[in-house]
Amino acid sequence: MPKIVNHEERREQLAKAVWRIIRREGLEGVSVRRVAEEAGMSLGSLRHYFDSQSALLAFSMRLVSERIKKRVQSLPLDGDLRENIETLIGQIVPLDEERLAESQIWIAFSTFALTEPGLRPLSQEIHDSLREMFRKIIDSLAQSKLLKPGLDTELEAKRFHALVDGLLVHGVIAPEAMRAEEIAGIIARHLDSLLVQQRGA
Amino acid sequence: MPKIVNHEERREQLAKAVWRIIRREGLEGVSVRRVAEEAGMSLGSLRHYFDSQSALLAFSMRLVSERIKKRVQSLPLDGDLRENIETLIGQIVPLDEERLAESQIWIAFSTFALTEPGLRPLSQEIHDSLREMFRKIIDSLAQSKLLKPGLDTELEAKRFHALVDGLLVHGVIAPEAMRAEEIAGIIARHLDSLLVQQRGA
DNA sequence: TTTTTTTTAATACAGTTGTGTTATTAAGCA
DNA sequence: TGCTTAATAACACAACTGTATTAAAAAAAA
Known part of the structure; x- marks a missing residue:
């Protein structure tokens, strides 16, 4: 009977090698040979787990999003x-460092997906689910009467979403000018501006 | 005496070929041969205007930013x-279409610059000058007494900047969910939230 | 141990990459 | 016209790419 190896574990191992290369060298640096080397296995092994480079990239991209989703x-x-x-x-x-890494990887994949038909649907799917999340956030605030009255909830959801993605981008491309405390502070300030004044605060 | 050709014009012609390829195929598609073909000239010609691919990319990146700067x-x-x-x-x-194109190109270059030491300084320089612009915007509002009192101007500048960059990103990666009118509407709404109520409005 | 199947390693191949080199062409001044 | 020099074209080269093929190795069950 066959040698039993945790298939999924190996695939994740390779995906994480992809992540490391993306952070270090960008997506341009992700060749199958380099990934195999980074993961400490042979090119043949890699191809046993992924039929093509595209499959490897798609899996690696999905894994980031699922990791974040699970955490949420x-x-x-x-x-x-x-x-x-x-x-x-x-x-x-x-x-923090872990989320910074995810953000870097995510930006690389999102940009890549713009001209990669195979990855676009996944990119769109995740963007859509994030938009949905912000819509729910604003809606729940409105239902709890915490949202300032008279606001356009649809517009506020999109504004909040854009702000958060902008913070993510700035946190990656200019980390020294957009530190963790500043990001948190801006989010807090934005929420303040959306919510009715709390009496007990 | 030598054949006289507008050097700078040729370089811009090549840079614009780079832009078109970036929009169509992403930065991965920008090989020197493809750029030459796209610009309708030979590889040797391209190399006469740019010593290396890096020089071509740096010039192309700078040209986008200068074009926007001049327009502003x-x-x-x-x-x-x-x-x-x-x-x-x-x-x-x-x-509009022109600014969408610039945004696409800009995102590609910014992402690329994250792992490209030769392009990073330029990327940073432009990001910094944009941050400075938003700081001036908020400061001028404060000086004109148009800004709501009690706001942290530094924080508001960064919040505004992040929002605008987020809108740019969303306009590129999900144009059908973030149309021009929505972008304009969100910016208008954000300004409303920053400004004191105008009597005559 | 023997058998069976997965997993790995090695090699090959055609295509593309950036860059370098060498002729040829073409245009502007005298 | 003739001369000078920029501009172009063509080819070469080594490195790297994704993918395919084939042989060797390893591990689990019998």
């Missing part, structure tokens, strides 16, 4: 609504 | 302050 879904969310929102968004923006 | 600098800016600000920012975000 396993959040306790036991604070009040505003606190939960800040916690939620804190999982997306580069507040 | 030649703005009439004869309206009131708020109107001027909207006009200014309207030159940066993808409100």
Whole structure:
């Protein structure tokens, strides 16, 4: 009977090698040979787990998004609504090294997907689900009467979404000018501007 | 005496070929041979104008930024302050096809520069000058007493900057979900939220 | 141990890459 | 016209690319 190896584990191992190369050299540096070397295995081995470079890239891209998604879904969310929102968004923006890495990788993949038909659907899917998340955030604030009255919820959702993605981008391309505390501070300020004044605050 | 050809014009011609390829195929598609073909000239000609691929890319990147800069600098800016600000920012975000093209190209270069030491300084320089622009915008609003009192101007400048870059990114990666009118509307809404209520409005 | 199948390693191949070199061409001044 | 020099074209080269093929090795069950 066959030698049993955790298939999925090996694939993740390769995907993580892809991530490291992207961070170090950009997506241009991701050749199959380099990935195999980075993962400490042979080119033949890599091809056993991925039929093509495209498949490897698609898997690596999906893995980042699923990692973030899982982290978001396993959040306790036991604070009040505003606190939960800040916690939620804190999982997306580069507040620490791990999230900075994910952001770097994500930006590389998103840009690449713009001209790569095979990756575009995934990119769009994730962008859409994020947009949906911001819509839910604003809606839940409105339902809880925490949102300032008279606001266009659809517009505010998109504004918030754009702001957060802008912070993510700035955190990656100019980390010294957009530190973690500043990112958190700007998000907090934006929420302040959206919410009615809390009496007990 | 030598055949006289407008050197700079030829270089721009090549840079624009680079832009077209970036929009169509991404930066990965920008090989020197393809650029020469796209520009309708030979590889040898290209190499006569650019010693290396890096030089070509650096020039192409700089040309986008200078084009935007010139457009911004030649703005009439004869309206009131708020109107001027909207006009200014309207030159940066993808409100029409030309600005969409520039945004696509700019995102490609910015991402590429993350792992390309030769392009990083330029990328940083432009990002810094944009940050400075937003700082001036907020400062001028504060000086004109148009800004709501009590705001942290430094933070508001960065928030505005991040929002605008987020809108640019969304306009490129999800144009059907972030149309020109929405971008303009969000910017207008953001300015509303920053400014004191105008009596005559 | 023997057998079976996966997993790995090695090599090959055609295509593309950036860059360098060498003729040829063409244009402007005298 | 003739001369000078920029501009172009063509070819060469080594390195790297994704992918394919083939032989060797390794591990689990019998």
